Amino acid sequence: MSQRTWPRALVAWTVFAVALLVRIVHLLQIRRAPFFSVLMGDSHGYDAWAQRIAAGEWLGHEVFYQAPLYPYFLGVVYTVAGRDLLLVRLVQIVIGSASCALLALAVDRLLSRPDAPDEGRRAGLIAGLMLALYAPAIFFDGLLQKSVLDVFFVCLALLIVATVETAEHAEHAEKNKVPNKSLRSLRSLRLSRWWALGLTMGGLALTRENALALIAVLLLWAAFAPWNQRRVGAQGARAVAAFLIGLAVVLVPVAARNAYVGGGFFVTTSQFGPNFYIGNNRNADGTYQSLRFGRGAPEFERQDATDLAERTVGRSLSPGEVSSFWTDRALDFITSEPARWLRLMARKFALLWNATEMLDTESQEAHAEWSWPLRLGGIVGHFGVLVPLALLGAIVTWPMRQRLWILYALIAVYAASVLLFYVFARYRYPLAPLLIVFAAAALASPRKALADPRILVPVAAVAVFVNWPLLSKTLMRAVTETNLAVALQAEGRLDDAAGHYQRAIALQPDYAPAYNNLGTALRAKGRLDEAIAAYHRALELRPEYGDAHYNLANALTDAGRPREAASHFQIALQTMRGSADVHNNLGIALMAESRTTEALAEFRAAVALDPESPVSHRNLADALASAKQYDLAVAEFRRAAQLDRTGAAAYDLGSLLLELDRTEDAIAAFRASLKQAPQSAQTHNNLGIALGIQGRLDEAIGHFEQALKIQPGFADAEKNLALARDARRRTR
Numbered sequence: 242m243s244q245r246t247w248p249r250a251l252v253a254w255t256v257f258a259v260a261l262l263v264r265i266v267h268l269l270q271i272r273r274a275p276f277f278s279v280l281m282g283d284s285h286g287y288d289a290w291a292q293r294i295a296a297g298e299w300l301g302h303e304v305f306y307q308a309p310l311y312p313y314f315l316g317v318v319y320t321v322a323g324r325d326l327l328l329v330r331l332v333q334i335v336i337g338s339a340s341c342a343l344l345a346l347a348v349d350r351l352l353s354r355p356d357a358p359d360e361g362r363r364a365g366l367i368a369g370l371m372l373a374l375y376a377p378a379i380f381f382d383g384l385l386q387k388s389v390l391d392v393f394f395v396c397l398a399l400l401i402v403a404t405v406e407t408a409e410h411a412e413h414a415e416k417n418k419v420p421n422k423s424l425r426s427l428r429s430l431r432l433s434r435w436w437a438l439g440l441t442m443g444g445l446a447l448t449r450e451n452a453l454a455l456i457a458v459l460l461l462w463a464a465f466a467p468w469n470q471r472r473v474g475a476q477g478a479r480a481v482a483a484f485l486i487g488l489a490v491v492l493v494p495v496a497a498r499n500a501y502v503g504g505g506f507f508v509t510t511s512q513f514g515p516n517f518y519i520g521n522n523r524n525a526d527g528t529y530q531s532l533r534f535g536r537g538a539p540e541f542e543r544q545d546a547t548d549l550a551e552r553t554v555g556r557s558l559s560p561g562e563v564s565s566f567w568t569d570r571a572l573d574f575i576t577s578e579p580a581r582w583l584r585l586m587a588r589k590f591a592l593l594w595n596a597t598e599m600l601d602t603e604s605q606e607a608h609a610e611w612s613w614p615l616r617l618g619g620i621v622g623h624f625g626v627l628v629p630l631a632l633l634g635a636i637v638t639w640p641m642r643q644r645l646w647i648l649y650a651l652i653a654v655y656a657a658s659v660l661l662f663y664v665f666a667r668y669r670y671p672l673a674p675l676l677i678v679f680a681a682a683a684l685a686s687p688r689k690a691l692a693d694p695r696i697l698v699p700v701a702a703v704a705v706f707v708n709w710p711l712l713s714k715t716l717m718r719a720v721t722e723t724n725l726a727v728a729l730q731a732e733g734r735l736d737d738a739a740g741h742y743q744r745a746i747a748l749q750p751d752y753a754p755a756y757n758n759l760g761t762a763l764r765a766k767g768r769l770d771e772a773i774a775a776y777h778r779a780l781e782l783r784p785e786y787g788d789a790h791y792n793l794a795n796a797l798t799d800a801g802r803p804r805e806a807a808s809h810f811q812i813a814l815q816t817m818r819g820s821a822d823v824h825n826n827l828g829i830a831l832m833a834e835s836r837t838t839e840a841l842a843e844f845r846a847a848v849a850l851d852p853e854s855p856v857s858h859r860n861l862a863d864a865l866a867s868a869k870q871y872d873l874a875v876a877e878f879r880r881a882a883q884l885d886r887t888g889a890a891a892y893d894l895g896s897l898l899l900e901l902d903r904t905e906d907a908i909a910a911f912r913a914s915l916k917q918a919p920q921s922a923q924t925h926n927n928l929g930i931a932l933g934i935q936g937r938l939d940e941a942i943g944h945f946e947q948a949l950k951i952q953p954g955f956a957d958a959e960k961n962l963a964l965a966r967d968a969r970r971r972t973r
Contacts, residue, residue, distance in 0.1 A: 247362055249349060253342040256369030260341040264334035267379050267614045268327075274611040275741075278326060279732070281724045282602030283307070284385040291315030292324060304503030304560040306512050306543045309495065310447035311387035326385070333389045337382030338373070340389075343396040344674050345369025348681055350403035351645065352638070360685055368681035372396075375627075375677075376618035377598055377670055380605045387448045388667045394445035394452075395671045399678070401438045402459075405431065406644055432483045435463065439487020446492060446508070449671060451658035453508070456488065458650045503560055514564030514571075515546040520589070520663035521571040521582065527589040528599055529663050533787070533817070552819035552850075589660045596625025597712040598666035602724050604717035605666070624669075627676050629704040634679030636700075637690050651675055719749035723758060730762050738762045753783040760792055769800045787816030791823055798826065803833035821851035825860050832864060840864050855885035859893060866897055875901075882910070888918030892927070899931055907931045922952035929961055938969045 271277055280288050286307070293301075294316030315329060322328055348368040353361025372378055372392075381388035442459065445452040463480045492508055499507040519530060532545045550566040551558050558566065575582045598605050609615035638645055652675045659668050683690045690696070726741035742759035745752060760775035776793035779786055794809035810827035817823050828843035844861035851857055862877035878897060881890035895910030911928035918924060929944035945962035948955055 247366070249346060249362070249365075252345050252349065252362060252366050252369065256345045256366065256373055257338045257342040259370060260338035260373035261334060263373060263614050263618075264337060264379060264382055267383055267612045268330055268334060270612045270614075271383060271608060272327070274608070275729075275737075276603060276608070276721075276725055279725060279728045280326075280385060281728045283387075284602070285728065287312045287315055287385055287387070288324075291319050295319035295324070300498065300502070302502055304499045304507055305495070306560075308387060308448050308450055310444060311390055314390065315385070329385060330383055334382050336393050337378060337389050340393045340396040340674070341369045341373040341378075343393075343400045344372050344677065347396065347399035347403045348678050350400070350407050351648075351678060352641070352682055352685070353407075354641070364681045364685035367684050368677050371622075371677050371681060371684075372674060374614075374618050374622060375673060376609075376615050376622035377605060377666060377673065378622075379612075379614050379618055380598075380608055381667060381670060383608070384603065386601075386667060388670050390448045391445065391452075391667075391671045392674060394441055394448065395674050398438060398441045398445065399674060401434055401441060402462075402647060405434050405438070406647070432479055435480045435483035436487040439484040439489075440491055441487075442484075443488045443491025445671075447495065449668075450513075451662065451668075452655070452671070454654050454658040455651055458647070458654050459484065462647045462650070507560070512542075512546075512564070514567035515542070516662045518567035518571040520661065521585070522574050523578070523581070525585055525663070527585060527592045527664055529601070529665060548819065586660060589664055591706070591709070592664040592711060593656060593659055593669055594624060594628050594707045595711050596623050596708045597710075597714060598623065599664050599712060600717040600720060601665050601667055602721070604714070604721045606714050607718050607721040625704070625708040627673065627680055628707045629700050630680035630683050631676035632679070632703050633690050633696065633700050634681065634683035636696050637686055638679065638682045648675060648678060713749075716749050716752065719745040719752045719755060722748065723752070723755045726755075726762070727758060730758070730765070735762050735766050739766075751782055753779045753786055753789065756782070757786065757789040757792060760789075760796065764792070764796050764799070769796055772796045773800065785816060787813045791817060791820075791826075794830065795826060798830055798833070803830040806830040807834065807836075819850055821847040821854055821857055824850065825857055828860055828864065832867065837864060837868050841868065853884060855881045855890050858884065859890050862893065862897075871897070871901060882913065886917060888914040888916070888921065888924065891917065892921065892924050895924075895931070896927060899927065904931050904934050908935075920951055922948040922955050922958065925951065926955065926958045926961060929958075929965070933961070933965050933968070938965050938972070941965045942969065 290312040294313060299316075318325075318329055318332060345365040345368055347365075349361045349365030351361070352364045378392065381392070438459065442452070442456050446456070460481060463484055496508050515532065519525065519532065520527075524530065531542070532549055546567065547558065547563050550563045554562075554566065592599060605615060605619065609619055635649075642649075652672060655672060655675070656669075659672075662668070722741045722745035726738040726745065729741065730738035739759060739762045742755050742762060745755040746759070749755070756775045756779035760772040760779065763769075763772035763775060773793065773796050776789050776796060779789040780793065783789070790809045790813040794806040794813060797803070797806035797809065807827060807830040810823055810830060813823050814820070814827070824843045824847035828840040828847065831837075831840035831843060841861070841864050844857065844864050847854070847857040848861055858877050858881035862874045862881060865871075865874035865877060874897060875894065878890060878894035882894050885891065891910050891914035895907045895914060898904075898907035898910055908928065908931045911924055911931060914924045915921065915928065925944040925948035929941040929948065932938075932944065933941040942962060942965045945958050945965060948958040949962065952958070
């Protein structure tokens with residue numbers, strides 16, 4: 242191969258075309274899959290966020306909890322072209338294909354040497370094709386996930402780093418051969434590259450928060466790279482300043498926005514503390530474990546982190562205080578049990594480099610059932626092959642270490658930033674382009690790589706280490722099926738959801754969340770006995786599963802078994818402390834058992850936990866009325882009516898006042914209820930009764946007639962209307 246035969250532009254376009262073709266085939270094949278249009282987990286959250294942005298909510302109301310750039314990217318697409326998931330994926334595969342081309346150009350520049358000009362070009366082509374055919378890259382480019390932007394920014398940053406590196410060496414070599422005016426132009430161009438690198442790293446930080454650690458590496462590189470040591474100090478300072486200016490252009494507006502809406506300083510997001518705790522606690526296993534078991538969806542993450550922290554502290558907390566709470570808990574674990582934490586870190590280290598891709602919400606294996614590019618690419622396109630090849634390439638390129646040390650540092654620091662939290666496939670994915678640089682170097686010079694057999698010993702050892710089985714791919718497919726079923730159930734597709742829950746159980750018979758969620762689908766379909774059996778199976782597998790106890794208790798209540806329900810609600814409270822819903826429903830079960838005093842205590846606990854809940858106040862009022870504490874019951878109904886927007890609480894208030902012969906107050910309450918629910922036949926009927934008691938028969942008749950107009954055949958209204966008309970005839 243020669244430069245004349247394969248110019249850089251041709252290499253880049255070839256790589257882009259191959260990557261695009263493979264991704265188009267993948268996209269066409271997964272269009273038939275159920276998860277193409279049914280969004281799960283973060284994808285669902287990003288889609289909902291983007292729709293709000295497209296509807297005009299560009300600023301938002303809270304500190305960013307998740308990295309914001311991808312939802313805003315989606316929001317722009319939706320604003321321009323409407324919500325079209327196929328179009329989004331088409332845009333993403335173009336971006337993903339561009340990433341492959343950028344990597345090819347970066348590797349070409351990084352590995353080119355004056356004595357071997359073709360070696361860099363060959364390595365660039367191999368690197369670009371490796372990323373083009375790398376199974377996780379194909380997988381992530383087809384998801385509504387920010388990973389497509391993560392790797393785009395990494396590859397762009399690599400190209401800029403390569404350009405800076407080669408340009409700096411060229412300038413140093415030529416500084417005595419060019420006029421001062423030309424040298425000044427070169428330096429101006431150099432500063433523009435540093436500025437562009439700052440912009441790129443700012444973009445990466447807004448898609449992958451832990452990438453902030455890489456910024457420190459690049460600042461050190463700018464200040465202390467060997468070619469900087471041969472430069473006047475002021476020139477190095479200018480490079481650092483240009484990088485920081487580019488960074489600030491991207492990050493300062495986000496930090497200012499967070500301060501404006503949330504009253505705190507967050508450069509990107511406020512989820513450091515919860516994520517740090519998830520990866521560093523006594524029950525952590527190196528992967529993601531939700532703060533409350535079974536509630537890993539993004540709509541629960543912020544809520545659970547805040548609720549659990551506030552219940553422990555006993556007051557409302559700002560986003561910064563919530564983050565600090567969880568950070569402190571993680572640090573307490575690390576400092577109190579250092580040996581246990583070190584064992585956890587060792588497991589995370591093994592998971593980080595393992596061949597198996599640890600799923601977030603959707604597993605690559607589940608998508609591969611529909612896509613032959615994923616099936617074929619997955620044979621060799623994984624960390625089990627990439628990491629040993631990268632080590633071999635690092636050994637081969639060791640003579641170039643003065644140029645490549647920045648890559649060693651980026652890999653080490655980014656890997657450490659993942660280990661600080663927990664391991665996901667998409668968290669480690671930005672390492673892939675960095676590793677491909679070295680893997681391509683090994684493949685571009687096979688004779689050099691195999692010249693010394695001793696090199697193969699550490700490579701073989703690493704190959705065994707990274708391919709050691711640590712994770713169950715079957716379990717990950719079961720998790721995917723469960724997550725898909727949850728999304729289908731949220732859309733009301735209960736039969737489809739039940740089918741996927743059952744498939745998850747067939748794949749992994751001991752996966753408790755699948756049984757619990759199957760129970761919710763069966764209960765929604767009215768199949769209570771089957772739902773109860775599913776919940777019992779979930780609890781056999783995981784006896785401390787709080788949500789399963791809660792769901793089982795609700796099903797038992799529906800089945801008219803309040804005593805059993807109460808016992809499971811009480812167990813649920815042990816793991817769901819501070820849940821107003823559990824206290825409310827336990828109170829209802831106790832009321833069904835005529836245990837009024839205990840029920841009152843539960844309803845009061847619910848009101849204390851959620852003072853703004855009309856349901857809690859209504860339940861407490863009902864119990865107080867049953868206990869004949871009427872004044873307190875009326876007060877609670879009035880509070881519920883103030884909070885309620887459906888008219889139900891005002892109706893209940895009116896009904897109690899009517900029973901207490903406080904007719905005028907009852908009329909006022911029924912009228913207030915009708916303002917919120919004018920089509921309530923029952924409220925019109927009761928208002929008619931109250932008016933009839935006062936002798937206002939014409940008004941009463943009007944409301945009875947309105948009740949019958951809304952609900953023809955309403956027997957009570959028909960009877961009351963006849964009585965009112967008869968009474969009116971007698972009075973005339």
